[in-house]
Amino acid sequence: MHPALEFEDVSFSYHTINGEVPAINHISFTVKKGEFISIVGPSGCGKSTLMSLICGLITPESGHISIDGMPLGSQTSKIGYMLQKDYLFEWRTVYDNVKLGLEIHRLDPKESNIDTMLENYALKDFTDAKPSELSGGMRQRAALIRTLALEPEILLLDEPFSALDYQTRLEVGGDIANIIKHEHKTAILVTHDISEAISLSERVLVFSARPATIKASIDITFPDECKTSMDKRNSAKFQNYFKLIWEELTNETK
Amino acid sequence: MKQSNISERQLEYINSIKRRKIIIFIARILIFAAFMGLWEAAARTSAINDFIFSSPSRMLDSLITLAGDGSLFIHIGVTLAETILSFIITTVLGITIALVLWAFTGFARVIDVYLVILNSLPKTALAPVLIVWLGNNPKTIVITAISVAVFGSIITLYTGFNSMDPDKIKLITTLGGSRRHILTKVLLPGSLPLIVSNMKVNIGLCLVGVIIGEFLAADKGLGYLIIYSSQVFKMDYVMLSIFVLCIIAMGLYQIINYLEKRLCVENN
Numbered sequence: 244m245h246p247a248l249e250f251e252d253v254s255f256s257y258h259t260i261n262g263e264v265p266a267i268n269h270i271s272f273t274v275k276k277g278e279f280i281s282i283v284g285p286s287g288c289g290k291s292t293l294m295s296l297i298c299g300l301i302t303p304e305s306g307h308i309s310i311d312g313m314p315l316g317s318q319t320s321k322i323g324y325m326l327q328k329d330y331l332f333e334w335r336t337v338y339d340n341v342k343l344g345l346e347i348h349r350l351d352p353k354e355s356n357i358d359t360m361l362e363n364y365a366l367k368d369f370t371d372a373k374p375s376e377l378s379g380g381m382r383q384r385a386a387l388i389r390t391l392a393l394e395p396e397i398l399l400l401d402e403p404f405s406a407l408d409y410q411t412r413l414e415v416g417g418d419i420a421n422i423i424k425h426e427h428k429t430a431i432l433v434t435h436d437i438s439e440a441i442s443l444s445e446r447v448l449v450f451s452a453r454p455a456t457i458k459a460s461i462d463i464t465f466p467d468e469c470k471t472s473m474d475k476r477n478s479a480k481f482q483n484y485f486k487l488i489w490e491e492l493t494n495e496t497k
Numbered sequence: 498m499k500q501s502n503i504s505e506r507q508l509e510y511i512n513s514i515k516r517r518k519i520i521i522f523i524a525r526i527l528i529f530a531a532f533m534g535l536w537e538a539a540a541r542t543s544a545i546n547d548f549i550f551s552s553p554s555r556m557l558d559s560l561i562t563l564a565g566d567g568s569l570f571i572h573i574g575v576t577l578a579e580t581i582l583s584f585i586i587t588t589v590l591g592i593t594i595a596l597v598l599w600a601f602t603g604f605a606r607v608i609d610v611y612l613v614i615l616n617s618l619p620k621t622a623l624a625p626v627l628i629v630w631l632g633n634n635p636k637t638i639v640i641t642a643i644s645v646a647v648f649g650s651i652i653t654l655y656t657g658f659n660s661m662d663p664d665k666i667k668l669i670t671t672l673g674g675s676r677r678h679i680l681t682k683v684l685l686p687g688s689l690p691l692i693v694s695n696m697k698v699n700i701g702l703c704l705v706g707v708i709i710g711e712f713l714a715a716d717k718g719l720g721y722l723i724i725y726s727s728q729v730f731k732m733d734y735v736m737l738s739i740f741v742l743c744i745i746a747m748g749l750y751q752i753i754n755y756l757e758k759r760l761c762v763e764n765n
Contacts, residue, residue: 298671324671326664334686343682344672393672 245312246273247397247429248297253306255292256454265454266292269306272448272457274397274429279420281432281440283488284450290433293455294399297431298322311396323395323428325403329386331374337385338370344393352392360388364422379411380418387419391426398423400432404439416443417472437492441484442472449491459491551736559733573741575718576707579635580749583642584703588696590643591650598651599658599684600676609655616648620706624713633714641714642706646699653698657691658684693757700749708742719745 250272257264266289274280282290295301296308299315299322308315310322331340341361342352352358361367364384369377377385383403390398403419404412420443423430434440440447441463449459463484469475503511533553539545540552547555563569598605624641631637661684669679711720719738726734 300667300670322671324667326668326671328664330662330665330668332683332686334689347669347672347674347678347682389672 248274268454281444289455321396323390398430587646595654620645638710641710645706646702
């Protein structure tokens, strides 16, 4: 079986009048189907560049990216992207926001899974509401459903919780991770929050400062009784992982 | 619905807001009445020469005369028609050209210096040229009005379109949308408040343009009435025309204001 996503020796640089800025330097990694990985690294380390590469907004200068064994480009609809803010449009109802992607692809929302998802994720009663009537967590769920409506294989989460206050962030993080698990999606979360990375994902990739290389790949496993992200945060293993990742990151900056 | 739940403090607060509104309304009326009253009194006591400065009662007499023979309504109708026509053309042109500039960035970079020049140019300077080119007719007046308003409109809208959050564009792109989708799903609906507020500016400027045009090239319209009456020293007609213009300006502005409230309640 092909991995969901494979990076082979990928490099990318930005070009400005003042010179060339290498953002990503010979990166290779694979993500298995159904896996939830996180990428942590110092700010400006090229995490967002990586995301843009995966969803085809930019193309690598060298190396290959393949999705499900196929070279990137032929199947961008397999990628779903969640941005830092929810960007629900105030001039549309929640339902109309959620069907935005379907509308663009001229698909019938009735034949999609959005009604089921709205029901499952407690937004059924708010389909005709304006986004401003929703709480922060509900807004993120709506944004996730908007992304999932196109049935992507891989979800890219680009610090989607960074605009939320701390308490909401803890709740929503767990929520979103559960939904992604429930829908059997492969997910890549970019974050600068180490705790979030540990409590939500199965593997953490630690990136170096610019130009980004992979410093470490740490598998995260918790005993079976730790089900929620809060359980995980309270377990002893959590502290070990935290220390491990912290050391990798601080090593870097020295 | 929750009438019974309203506390005394809340009631007090609501009443104080209502009272304030009434006071503001009365104060506005009083200022108008005082202005008119002083003017009339000054004219009657010969503190000012009412042949030159006119007076409310003389304006009223003129109103009766001009309304009586129907000519006032013709002048108002012509000015209004020209203003509304030039406003519609300005708004459509403004939006269209701003969208074209947004879609073709390279073209926009080339052309924007000319837009800035045309926008800062006092358009009154163009009016005589337009009359020579296009003749003494309503077409000239409409084009003068458009030239007064359209360049500023293009610049405002284009700047607004370009300041759209790039992440909203990213959202559409990552959902598989093209530039057409960015235009129809984000740019136009998101710019509605900007477009309406720009319409407010346009309607005012078009009225200015129409009056300038009528000063120079008309035999009907309030601008013509003002310039003609001042030349034959009928200051009562001049003042009456200005008064009518005030009402027209306020009316047109209020119509757009109403439109804005209707649209932007939906939007926000």
